[in-house]
Amino acid sequence: MAEQLRSDGVEERKARGAFFTPPEIARFMVDWAVRSKDDAVLEPSCGEAAFLLPAAQRLHELGATRRAVGKQLHAGDIHHDSVAQAHQVLASEGFSAQIEVGDFFLKDSAANFDAVIGNPPYVRYQDFSGASRAASLQAALRQGVRLTQLASSWAAFTVHASAFLRPTGRLALVIPAELLSVKYAAQIRRFLLDRFASVRLVLFETLVFPGVLEDVVLLLAEGSGGAQSFEVFQARTAQDLATTLPKQWLKFEPAPDEKWTGALVSSDAYRLYDEAAAGEDFEAMSEWGATYLGAVTGHNDFFTLTQADVEQWKLPPSELVRISPPGARHLRGLSYSTHDWRAMAAAGERCLLFAPGAELSRAARRYIAHGETLGVPTGYKCRVRDPWWTVPMVAKPDLLMPYMNHERPRLVRNGAGVQVLNSLYGVKLKVSRKKLGQELLPLAMLNSLTLLGAEIVGRAYGGGLLKHEPKEASRLPLPSETVLAQVATPLKDVQKAVGALLARNDLPACVAIVDTIVLRQHLGWSEARLGAIREARVALMQRRLTRGKGKHGQD
Structure with missing residues (x-):
């Protein structure tokens, strides 16, 4: 019936982050979260009763009267039509609930609920702005979580929803799989382990929301006091979820602020990876040497030079340093040789760095004066240096490493003996290695x-x-x-x-x-x-x- 009652279109629902939950998922989560006929249940973003109806049915099955269900079941939504339709869906099955229209982030938290369930709105940070965003950040901050400007709406929602739970309460939310991997979600990962006694995630091998490309995980968290680990169950599809909790969970004990990306692969594969990576046949790259960012010039267009620039300004070799040209597209092979460097220099690439010493040549003074007419000294990095034209150099690396890649990470032998700028990492190997x-x-x-x-x-x-x-x-x-x-x-x-x-x-x-x-x-x-x-x-x-x-x- 809920499908028939939806009045707004796909684009309207998408704009406010509403993606309706498949019934198999909603029922599974409700059955996990609602365990007693006396449970008080909150659904903060009820949509059109995808969770509310199975929650009402679950309470009734456990022994609550329909009258009691109407008192124990609480919900809200910012969308008036959704609230009206949720009432209709419940009424069609003989149930009711206390449903409010309003912004959940403006609702004062009170730890009165045994279960908080739902599918939070997912609005990306680019579209999540204004008063609602400000309210969400404040709501999260009240729980001790300071979110970055890159956080999407679900992040603050998860934190705020937790504040409505009793100490033994249970949180069951559908959230994006980016929880596991993106940088801004580090605060949420830390919060979940600090706040709850048990954190479990259900992942899917396939996309389970029709017409939505976003991967999701089912968050099942309960109790209080903190957890050292989280557990994962991998399901193939939503239909694979039985109404009883899966028995085989894979345990992960992440280091502080470590991403949870390993949970995205199969349990067997991660065990094999973890055993091998921690064994004696493999070592972390830190055992081989130090990885560091290349030199920061503050103004590449001025400090990096082509051979033609050098000839134009008559700069002597003693005031120049050979560099790997800005960028990393030329680092595709196993080695970057002197021949490669010379070929790029001959082709007009910026293969030299202006690096004068304490005693400036006449040509260097002219070039520095030229930089001053361009306003180079006013840039932040140059402004805080004395003198502004001295670029702090890093150790000459043994290996070059682009830090942004599509297909694979790359280590490239520094056969040309060049210096690196901050478009690359340098790797300085231990002398013995x-x-x-x-x-x-x-x-x-x-x-x-x-x-x-x-x-x-x-x-x-x-x-x-x-x-x-x-x-x-x-x-x-x-x-x-x-x-x-x-x-x-x-x-x-x-x-x-x-x-x-x-x-x-x-x-x-x-x-x-x-x-x-x-x-x-x-x-x-x-x-x-x-x-x-x-x-x-x-x-x-x-x-x-x-x-x-x-x-x-x-x-």
């Missing part, structure tokens, strides 16, 4: 376990880009020093062939070669084990790319 790591890590990292790790520790940005902050990059699982030394000869034998395949952008062929040498032949992995890791990596990558098609920069 430098020769082995510089030569073979760019090749050895093209294995399926490292590539899966990149998806798990990284974060998705607009357009499906995969980004690694320095701390995240330092956690990439790489073959250990011992393993890499043991497979050095066969890897060197295929280095040229893999380089040629990378030039043709044939990553699967490259990964197959490295997997065979490192994982299959040396470590003795079975094809089934390797297949599970590969499938998990593809699943996370495809999820990221699919999400990127519909979002722009939300993280």
